[in-house]
Amino acid sequence: MKYISEFRDHKLARKIALRISRIARSIDREIRLMEVCGTHALAILKFAIKELLPPNINLVSGPGCPVCVTPNQYIDKACIYMQRGFLVTTFGDMMRVPGSQSSLVREKSRGGKVKIVYSPVDALRIAKSYPQEKVIFLGIGFETTAPTVAASILMAEEDGIKNFMVLCGHKLIPPAMKTLVENKRVRIDGFLCPGHVSAIIGSEAYEFLARDYNVPCVVTGFEPLDILQGINLLVSQIYRKEAIVENEYTRIVTQKGNLKAKDLMERVFKVSDSYWRGMGVIKSSGLSINEDYSRYDAQLHYPVEITSFKEKKGCRCGEVLQGLIEPRECMLFGDPCNPSNPFGPCMVSVEGVCNIYYRFGSDHKVEKLNARSN
Amino acid sequence: MCLAIPSKLISKEGTKGEIEIGNIKREVNLTLLPEVRIGDYVLVHAGFAISKVDEKDVQELLKLLSMADIDLGCGKI
Numbered sequence: 085m086k087y088i089s090e091f092r093d094h095k096l097a098r099k100i101a102l103r104i105s106r107i108a109r110s111i112d113r114e115i116r117l118m119e120v121c122g123t124h125a126l127a128i129l130k131f132a133i134k135e136l137l138p139p140n141i142n143l144v145s146g147p148g149c150p151v152c153v154t155p156n157q158y159i160d161k162a163c164i165y166m167q168r169g170f171l172v173t174t175f176g177d178m179m180r181v182p183g184s185q186s187s188l189v190r191e192k193s194r195g196g197k198v199k200i201v202y203s204p205v206d207a208l209r210i211a212k213s214y215p216q217e218k219v220i221f222l223g224i225g226f227e228t229t230a231p232t233v234a235a236s237i238l239m240a241e242e243d244g245i246k247n248f249m250v251l252c253g254h255k256l257i258p259p260a261m262k263t264l265v266e267n268k269r270v271r272i273d274g275f276l277c278p279g280h281v282s283a284i285i286g287s288e289a290y291e292f293l294a295r296d297y298n299v300p301c302v303v304t305g306f307e308p309l310d311i312l313q314g315i316n317l318l319v320s321q322i323y324r325k326e327a328i329v330e331n332e333y334t335r336i337v338t339q340k341g342n343l344k345a346k347d348l349m350e351r352v353f354k355v356s357d358s359y360w361r362g363m364g365v366i367k368s369s370g371l372s373i374n375e376d377y378s379r380y381d382a383q384l385h386y387p388v389e390i391t392s393f394k395e396k397k398g399c400r401c402g403e404v405l406q407g408l409i410e411p412r413e414c415m416l417f418g419d420p421c422n423p424s425n426p427f428g429p430c431m432v433s434v435e436g437v438c439n440i441y442y443r444f445g446s447d448h449k450v451e452k453l454n455a456r457s458n
Numbered sequence: 459m460c461l462a463i464p465s466k467l468i469s470k471e472g473t474k475g476e477i478e479i480g481n482i483k484r485e486v487n488l489t490l491l492p493e494v495r496i497g498d499y500v501l502v503h504a505g506f507a508i509s510k511v512d513e514k515d516v517q518e519l520l521k522l523l524s525m526a527d528i529d530l531g532c533g534k535i
Contacts, residue, residue, distance in 0.1 A: 085480070087464045087499060087511055096523050175504075203505025205487055225504075232504040235489045283501065283509040309523055335515040336501060342508060345490045 087335070091307030092131075100312040101136040107319045108138045116142045116271050117318055118407050120261060121278030122149035122435025123306055129444035131308040133315075141319065144407035147260050148278060150225045151177050151433040152405055153360045157390040158224075158253050159183030164388045165220055165251070166196030173207035174222040176200045177433040180426065184393045204236035204250075211240070211248035220382045223250040228280045230254040230371055231345035234352035237373070237380045249382035252372050255358050257281050258289050259369035265297045270406055274300040274318035276311070279333050286341030287331040294327040305333040352377050361429070362402020401428035404437050411438040411445075418442065464499040464511045477502060 108115065119125055125145045128134060134143055147153045160183045166172050172188065179189045179200065192198050197217070201207045204221050211219035223233045233250060240248045257278060264270050277290050282303045290301040300321035304314030314332045321327060331337055349371070358370025373381040395402075399421070400414040411417050411430070421427040423439055430436035465477035465484075473489045477500065486500070491507040494500055499511040 085463065086466075087516060090516070090520055100523065203487070205505050228503050228508065231490055231508075232487075232506045235487070235506065239489075280501065280503060280508065313519075313523060332519070335512045335519065336509045342490060344492065345508065348490070 088307065091305070091309040093309065097136065097308050097312055100309065100316055104136075104141070104312065104316050104319055105138045107316070107323050108141050111140070111319065111323055114140050114142060115273045115319060115322060116144055116407075117274045117276060117315060118144050118146045118264070118272045119276040119278075119304075120146040120148045120257060121276075121281065122152075122433070122437075122440075123280075124148065124276055124278065124304065124311065125437055126435055126440050126444075127306050127308070127311055129440050131311070132444075133308065133311055136312070137315070141315065143315075144272075144410075145404070145437040146264060146407050147360060147363065147405040148257075149405075149430065149433050149435045149437065150229070150255065151175075151181055152401060152429040152436045153255060153260075153362070154178075154181070154224055154253055154429070155359045155361045156183050156393040156395060157359070158251070159187065160185070160390045160393055161383075161388045162188060162220075162222055162251060163191050163196075165382070165386070166191040166198060167194075168386075169197070169218075170382075170386075171197040171199065171210070171214065171217040171219045172222065173199050173201045173210055173219060175202075175224065177435075178222055178224060181429045181432045182396060182426065204233045205239070208236050208240055208243075208245060208248055211245050212243070215247055217247060218386075219248050221248070221250050223252045223254055226255055226257050226278070226281050227284045227349075230353065231284060231342070231348050234348040237352050237377055238348065240380060241377070246379075249380050249385065250373065251382045252353070253358075254353070254371040255360065256355070256369050256371065258285070258292075259366050260360060260363065261290070261293060262297075263363060263366050263369075264406060265293065265299055267406070269408060272299060272407070273322055274302070276314045276318070277301050277303045277329075279303065279305050279310075279336060282331075282333065282337040282341065284342045284345045286339050287329050287337055288339050289341070290329045294329050298327045300327045301329045303329070303331045303333050303337050305336065360405075362405045396427045399428035401430045401438070404430050411441040414438070464501055467494060467496055467498050467500055467507070470494070470496050475507070477507075 207221040302317045353371040354374040356372045426432040430438035465479040469476040500507040
């Protein structure tokens with residue numbers, strides 16, 4: 085496949101890995117690199133990148149899975165809308181995420197109306213086809229998804245579609261990265277910055293992290309050679325004792341990003357504080373619909389207040405999302421929590437760290453086998 | 459989920475286009491990438507083309523990586 089196979093060349097991968105090992109040896113301490121994108125986490129495990137790295141390089145996962153960082157209150161709200169007869173439209177990975185009491189799939193089994201869509205435009209089409217329904221789209225996602233939702237709201241306005249609304253839960257990545265580097269419990273020596281979020285916001289969005297916090301940043305693509313080269317550039321910066329923003333993924337990401345997408349986001353949304361699972365409220369880290377487009381804001385027109393919410397007992401998704409623990413350090417991991425019986429969102433979403441470790445990591449299977457044979 | 463597979467744009471009419479990947483064809487919205495042309499490879503997210511693949515940068519990176527044992531941007535070690 086064009087632009088894929090070129091970046092999976094195993095001979096080149098070995099060469100870069102060898103170079104990383106040489107640099108890492110001269111650094112001679114543990115190097116913790118964080119990726120802030122679920123698709124990076126997936127690629128790292130799927131292509132066994134960790135096996136190619138020297139022992140002192142530790143790749144940790146951050147809050148890069150939008151479904152996972154979405155708090156239970158949001159799911160609870162979506163369930164209430166279903167109970168009240170609204171037609172909820174959503175990306176598929178939200179369906180099975182457990183809220184405090186219920187989930188979208190459980191509400192569906194009770195007769196609630198929910199449809200899985202591939203794009204917010206599909207949700208708009210549903211609203212057009214069923215004018216008698218009040219259609220709510222679950223606006224979850226980072227800067228990559230937010231402009232597609234902004235564009236859909238503008239299309240709804242242009243086409244005069246009045247029964248389309250968005251439950252806006254969009255979040256912004258750079259403020260979360262800032263919170264992580266300010267958290268003394270989390271040590272991060274460098275960031276593999278998310279490829280497609282950066283396609284929208286541009287590599288310049290991370291400059292404050294390098295400048296003010298002295299953390300090296302490399303915008304990285306998703307193929308094995310991309311990830312290895314991203315790691316190589318990060319350890320090279322650490323070796324040189326400098327912190328700058330570099331862009332490995334120049335074939336997709338520019339310094340300024342997608343100006344049209346940024347413009348649409350500015351027209352439709354305003355920046356607001358947002359609650360992240362495990363991290364709490366982060367200042368200016370979310371988007372809500374601004375006054376000009378408030379008629380598309382589900383929360384404003386049909387307010388639902390969640391007074392109390394609860395997490396599943398023992399679930400450590402919040403710590404996993406901050407790179408504080410690896411999934412296997414959670415007592416629930418594998419048994420009883422697994423993709424067929426998820427306790428938290430990180431085990432539900434295909435880009436959730438626990439789900440990825442369950443599918444592609446081998447440790448838990450070995451441990452379970454050992455436990456059984458003992 | 460960010461799918462990172464670039465797809466070829468095979469038709470374009472206003473903000474509507476069609477992409478081809480393998481033998482699969484799919485509708486794509488071009489609102490966020492109005493300057494894209496037929497034949498370009500684009501990244502698609504949630505039904506929208508969000509970025510165009512820069513062929514020149516692909517070749518440059520591959521060239522740089524093939525020299526991996528000499529220099530990868532940080533001087534010889």
